Amino acid sequence: QSVLTQPPSASGTPGQKVTISCSGSTSNIGSNAVTWYQRLPGTAPKLLIYNNNQRPSGVPDRFSGSKSGTSASLAISGLQSEDETDYYCAAWDGSLSGWLFGGGTKLTVL
Amino acid sequence: QVQLQQSGPGLVKPSQTLSLTCAISGDSVSSNSAAWNWIRQSPSRGLEWLGRTYYRSKWYSDYAVSVKSRITINRDTFKNQFSLQLNSVTPEDTAVYYCVRSLGHFDYWGQGTLVTVSS
Numbered sequence: 001q002s003v004l005t006q007p008p009s010a011s012g013t014p015g016q017k018v019t020i021s022c023s024g025s026t027s028n029i030g031s032n033a034v035t036w037y038q039r040l041p042g043t044a045p046k047l048l049i050y051n052n053n054q055r056p057s058g059v060p061d062r063f064s065g066s067k068s069g070t071s072a073s074l075a076i077s078g079l080q081s082e083d084e085t086d087y088y089c090a091a092w093d094g095s096l097s098g099w100l101f102g103g104g105t106k107l108t109v110l
Numbered sequence: 111q112v113q114l115q116q117s118g119p120g121l122v123k124p125s126q127t128l129s130l131t132c133a134i135s136g137d138s139v140s141s142n143s144a145a146w147n148w149i150r151q152s153p154s155r156g157l158e159w160l161g162r163t164y165y166r167s168k169w170y171s172d173y174a175v176s177v178k179s180r181i182t183i184n185r186d187t188f189k190n191q192f193s194l195q196l197n198s199v200t201p202e203d204t205a206v207y208y209c210v211r212s213l214g215h216f217d218y219w220g221q222g223t224l225v226t227v228s229s
Contacts, residue, residue: 035215044219099159
């Protein structure tokens with residue numbers, strides 16, 4: 001059972017904007033940066049967002065991140081069929097002295 | 111460009127030790143800014159961080175509570191690599207294992223190794 005809580009699924013139509021949430025606590029999201037990863041089948045997770053809202057080079061600006069208190073969100077605008085895959089949030093937990101991942105959200109593009 | 115190349119067996123018997131190695135190119139295991147992690151993924155447990163080793167004037171290691179009694183992460187500075195040992199494995203440890211560099215976030219990942227625990 002993940003300490004960071006994500007909805008198991010999300011969906012949208014092409015061109016739409018979708019938001020995926022990630023809920024934690026004061027010891028993780030509340031006091032540390034949140035990162036987001038995209039995992040395509042059969043491949044290693046790819047860094048999408050770091051430091052809550054920063055995009056690595058090469059990640060389209062359709063992807064954006066935000067954080068407020070003990071929750072964070074990943075927004076994907078201008079949804080495309082290639083965005084249909086799994087998304088994970090992660091944050092360092094100071095109480096556990098370890099990294100935590102969310103359970104993952106499967107995004108379906110209808 | 112950082113590259114991480116994993117090696118190790120894909121099949122381990124129950125109660126035995128899982129051992130994987132990660133060779134680093136493009137960075138140093140003794141870096142004063144990076145940490146070197148092991149993460150696994152399984153359908154039942156999702157993504158799970160197992161532990162890390164890093165150098166900040168001396169060596170440190172952190173381990174996940176769930177595996178703390180069974181895990182060791184070592185490093186070999188001469189070969190520029192780090193390794194994972196997980197003892198007393200059970201079928202629950204069946205997963206794809208990744209070695210990963212972190213600089214505050216996980217940026218470079220190894221290719222992944224599917225390790226199956228079965229007799």
